[in-house]
Amino acid sequence: MTGMNRPIKRIALAALVLFVVLLLDVNYLQAVQAPSLANKPLNDRTEYEQNQVQRGNIVTADGVTIATSKPSKGLFPYQRVYPGGAAYAPVTGYDTVFSQAQAPNYATGVERAENDLLTGTGSQLAFRNFIDTLTNKAQQGATVQTTINSKAQTAAYQQLQATLQGKTFNGKQAVGGVVALNPSTGAILAMASYPSYNPNELAVQNTTTLNNVDNELNNEDPSPLLNNATQTTLPPGSTFKIVTTSTWYDQDSARNPEIAVASPQPLTLPNGNTLSNDAGETCGTGAPTTPVIYAFAQSCNTPFAELGVQLGGSKIKSMATQYGFNNSSALNIPGVTVAPSNFTAQSDPSFTAYDAIGQEDTTETPLQEAMVAATVANNGVLMKPYLVQQVTASDLSVVDQTQPQELSQPISSTIAGYEKQMMIAVVQQPEGTGYAFNSNNEGGIEIAGKTGTAQNGVSAQSDAVFTAFAPADNPKIAVGVMIEGGGYGAAAAAPVAVAVIKAYLATLGIQ
């Protein structure tokens, strides 16, 4: 009878082991494994919790709210609203109530990049949230302040819209993009794209609606969801001559803008084909050589194509890469999806001749255009572009702040001075391609720029490009504009850039 007590003790021990195993098991699951389970597929809990929180605002640098959350009577307590609409869509992106697992298209732009802080769940906010829990305050998302200037952004979008609305290219809506940078910091002052979309239509609480709207926008050709300011590449045309001449100056310190270079019309390429200036006009006085600055201002093709042949593809490529071409990892900008700009080192010098004047397989984004101008404006130093200025918690304390960061120095300050001199000539000298619009439209602001008119296979519709900075003596803003099928850079792209420059400088009191 008592003989059973020994086995019962063993059974008790076995039961004890079972419970110890269970205790270890729940500890492992809830203390160790828990964080990694939060983002597994079909885990709706994190997103659901985030939707209960009033998401923080996204504001411009000058304090205009471009995304906010309003109390809603729907399934979730808040509805995301974008007061800026289509003009700011490339900046804000949109946010839905879904998680990535529920809908891969759940969010874009700054909304996606700064989701953790906007929802107040980021690790930087953990301590504040803990305090809020103790004081029984509702958790609130942090406010994200972008580098965007509302005046510049509005001007950029309105000008793009005015230029491109109803214009077709190859039977489709023509696209265009504008990027404005602060040359000394890299802060993105404006980033506009056309065609754009209304993010309010995508900030929905229902997957069917989300997918319908998203599919509709994606099926449009070109899709308005594409940010043409950073994701669409077009041939830069003559604006690339900045990079080509940078390479040329860089080879020999004795070189300067007054040196005359060969300027035939046409240029016979190594492969026997010929390359002409625009409309077959002669370069300068028609003499066999022309000063570089004059050829640059008039935007002759043959001198720079010849320089390209002499320099070779790989040298230009190395310069282009320092300017940001071929380099998508360096352009990892939170909140912005960037397509790499391309310069390919061709072994055949005949192709390099075209590449050197921004044709053939040289393509770039409006962002890259702006970066080239910004480099020149900033004495040869390229600052890394950024869109998020700072993040402030609900108690107004700064949680996160972007420090300007140098990306590279493609050219010396001397060469930057040469380039600046040439870009001023484009606008100020009578032979300059930008002289006409400048003398008509421009007031006291001295602008330095370079026009580009890139052939794209559609004969009457070249792509219009303009890259500029202002004021020329103390640059505050650098702009890149690309208009697909716009025609001459000076006619279609330059006015957009000037409008953005004026709008921005006005806010600084420069008129």
Next chain:
Amino acid sequence: MSSMTMPTPAVGSTPPDEAPTRRRSTEMWMMLFACGIVAFAFINVAASLKDQHLSTIAEYMIIFLVIVFGAHLAVRRWAPYADPLLLPIATVLNGLGIVMIYRLNQAGRDGNPSANGLPIGTLSASATVSQIIYSVLGVILLVLFLAFIKDIKVLQPFTYVFGLAGIVLIGLPALLPSSISGVAGTTAKIQVSIGGFSIQPEEFGKLLLAASFASYLVTNGKKLSLLTEKWWIFSLPRRRDLAPIAVIWSVSMLLLIFESDIGTSAVFMGLFVAMLYVATGRRSWAVIGFLMFILGAFLAAELVPHVMERFTVWLNPFSNANLLDGNQPSYQPVQGLYGMANGGLLGKGLGGGQPFWTPLVQSDEIFTSFGEELGLTGVMAILLLYGLLVQRGLRTAMLAKDDFSKLLASGLSFMFALQVFVIVGGVTNLIPFTGITTPFLSQGGSSLVATWLLVGALARISDSARRPAPKPIQDEGMTQVVSLR
């Protein structure tokens, strides 16, 4: 063997004054504490959910207080020496179960959050009331048991009656059409559902089988333990004595195959093996039983696709094939894991989590909703309560004065432990997930009533075990006259 003729030394020296060993006041204070925890949990839920009516909650709480203190009074009256921890533990667990079912029932109602804004589809509006009614029934059954079964040994003679009844109750759903026995949303056939009212007969079948095994082993235990055959270096039971274990094994396998009920089958096998081991003291039985179950489980996995699926889900819960494709077999267990992960160390607070994402969260997965809302801290407390109940049961088995009581108490306690292990291990993916009930917590009447009955049986056995030996009427010389009731 008569067990009442001499004081058992194991009990220790019984003091002349028997009053302190009753511990009924201790029990009462602990009951009050248990009810306090339940009331606090209820208030917690009410505070964190929208549109709560305190009067409703107060009503529920009053009914609950009345029944559990009814149980306490019954124990005072009919089992005054019963272990004082059994009832408070049962009270707090049952109460927390009611609170959680109330909380889950509020999801999607009165503007409270839920997965799609709607109430949990498998949880009817009256679920809380039903759960309270089942608690009442469970306690009434416990009271009746204590009132009418004055000595657990009156159950001892019914070896084969209980055995047959147990097997019929367990096997019944397999024989019935799925429309009656199938559980919605699963392949399991474990209930008898007629006109909206359903019971799971196996919950009672398990208790009857435990009683049947106990009485069988009282008579045959010695035989099984002493008569062995030498087989190579092992001393094994005689082959003819293997018949009962073979029968039980077959029943357990049939359960697996025809009712798709792996969990119950494991609990059931474990119960038998544990009792066999207690009765014989021979580890070979435990080993044989364990190996047979493993063998059977693998055979079943090969034969029954549903069982195989449970294994693949266990091994790869997050694989696309299991989680995203087809009928998403790992969706439910994975949602349970997500819930517990969401709870973390301290939980989201009662009413603050999102247990509604997990399918059948009120039954199979209720442990995970505690994990989500009470956190690791809360589930460790619950596991300790379970563990404590089991250890009190096994302590009772140690103290019991007769073999039947010892076998029954240890069998019931170990079965309880195993059931907790199978379901908690299952929902945490420690072992393959099987849909069995979580004692006291899960929604569902059969399990709740049967578990109260189990507590009643343990209370009855521990009352007998802890009751001091009858006082000698005279005290002269070696011969003593004792009262034999």
